[in-house]
Amino acid sequence: MSTDYQFFTPKEIVQELDKYIIGQTEAKRNVAIALRNRWRRMQVKEPLKQDIVPNNILMVGPTGVGKTEIARRLAKIAKVPFVKVEASKFTEVGYVGRDVESMVRDLVERAIALVKAEQMETIQDKATHQVEEIILNILVTDIQEKINTDKSLEKQQSSYNTRERFREKLKSGALDQREIEIKITKTTPPSNINSLGAGPAIDEGFIMNFQDMFSNFLPKQTKKRKVTIGEARTLLLTEEINKLIDMNAVKEEALARASHSGIIFIDEIDKIAHTTPSNSPGVSREGVQRDLLPIVEGSTVQTKHGPINTDHILFIGAGAFHMAKPSDLIPELQGRFPIRVTLENLSEKDFYKILDEPKSALPVQYQALLSVEGVKLDFSLEAKQEIATTAYLLNEEIENIGARRLQTVMSHLLTPILFDVPDTITPHTTITITKEMVQEALADLIKRKDLSAYIL
Known part of the structure; x- marks a missing residue:
């Protein structure tokens, strides 16, 4: 363990x-x-x-x-x-x-998901290699059929060279858009027992156990699908990983x-x-x-x-x-x-620290979101202090919802910017949030008596 x-x-x-x-x-x-x-x-x-x-x-x-x-x-x-x-x-x-x-x-x-994810990491390379071999087998099927009728060494060497050329292209991604036909195992899921008109008092655990037991008796069917090699990698990798994982050991x-x-x-x-x-x-x-x-x-x-x-x-x-x-x-x-x-109520100083210190602080999150659009977002020290003060005052005057109030305030502050990117505010733009911008943007929040729209 x-x-x-x-x-x-x-x-x-x-x-x-x-x-x-x-x-x-x-x-x-x-x-x-x-x-x-x-x-x-x-x-x-x-x-x-x-x-x-x-x-x-x-x-x-x-x-x-x-x-x-x-x-x-x-x-x-x-x-x-x-x-x-x-x-x-x-x-x-x-x-x-x-x-x-x-x-x-x-x-x-x-726990099942956690242990399975850990095992997937250990067998990922092996499963990836097996998927590669399956795809290569499909690509060179025609050549292998010829080898079955002509056992000459030259033909075999030619097939080997063809397979290795395919392997190089496969690894480079050059064949990802090429279509191939693969076989996928399919299990028909059991119908929901609740749909049979069962009463509401049926135990949830009984339902899950019944469905799980029923699914074990279902025959596994194989169906053919024509997909790109890129899609085949994903579908086959899932199947190969499931084959390699010992679910009894996982459980x-x-x-x-x-x-x-x-x-x-x-x-x-x-x-x-x-x-x-x-x-x-x-x-x-x-x-x-x-x-x-x-x-x-x-x-x-x-x-x-x-x-x-x-x-x-x-x-x-x-x-x-x-x-x-x-x-x-x-x-x-x-x-x-x-x-x-x-646990104690958060102070105004705590609100500032929440904005400034954690690895996943709200300013960091918004900076990451806008960086995707090529826009750089900065916050001045005074701006963070003003945001913290506003959040603290709103909690004191309206309803104390703790650090979640910062999400309300930050959302109200940045909504115009988030809306204007990338149409009005174009990429390669740097936006610096100042104390004055915060005061102007949040003035109506402080003045309004009815803040129901902003209470989470």
């Missing part, structure tokens, strides 16, 4: 997170410790190893302060399966909607990785907190919590790839908790999130 994050100490993990997320030091420290503890556990000998469970984390803070981004970046650092779900999308068992086990099945699917590794290093981020967990009387109409929020509890505590979930135990999956819950408090969750669920972290 992959343990790439063993090389990152908690301090190094925080340093990596700092490249993309401003502030929130306490949250970063806690997730860094949680990640390192997972590697530490893998080094512990049995049977104690099985008894060490992760300390799940509950992040409390307003929207747009970095809760989701911390969890997502953490998973990327560790190269582990990660899935984000919204607790408000789940419904109590027996009601129409997603059941809580679906997030574990989603995690397994992410086994994916289940292990999801079980021992997977991360499930449960957003909007405050939306299922019990803040209304138990006899209120509608789906019971407490019921969803009780369905969620065994998954977080540790249980076995059946997936179409096999059973997975959730004992060592790291769960990170998050919510603004404006209308509810963490104590409004049922006590059992509270106990399964022993690490509680409060």
